[in-house]
Amino acid sequence: MNQLAYQIVQEATGQALAEPPEPPDTRNPAAVALSKLGASKGGKARAASLSAAKRSAIARKAVQARWRKSAR
Numbered sequence: 001m002n003q004l005a006y007q008i009v010q011e012a013t014g015q016a017l018a019e020p021p022e023p024p025d026t027r028n029p030a031a032v033a034l035s036k037l038g039a040s041k042g043g044k045a046r047a048a049s050l051s052a053a054k055r056s057a058i059a060r061k062a063v064q065a066r067w068r069k070s071a072r
Contacts, residue, residue, distance in 0.1 A: 010016035050058075 007016065047055075
């Protein structure tokens, strides 16, 4: 409660920061770029490599999981 009151007073007097500063990005830029590269083509490449029978089996398994989840 005291923290809320303090925050309200700070905002009312214009002493509060609008938003806390964002922490610096500590990720490796090369790893981020590599991840984006793989993510952009991963699903398309996987779909192209699957046979129709395998796609059907995956879809059937997903449907059964959804039905099991909704039947509870």
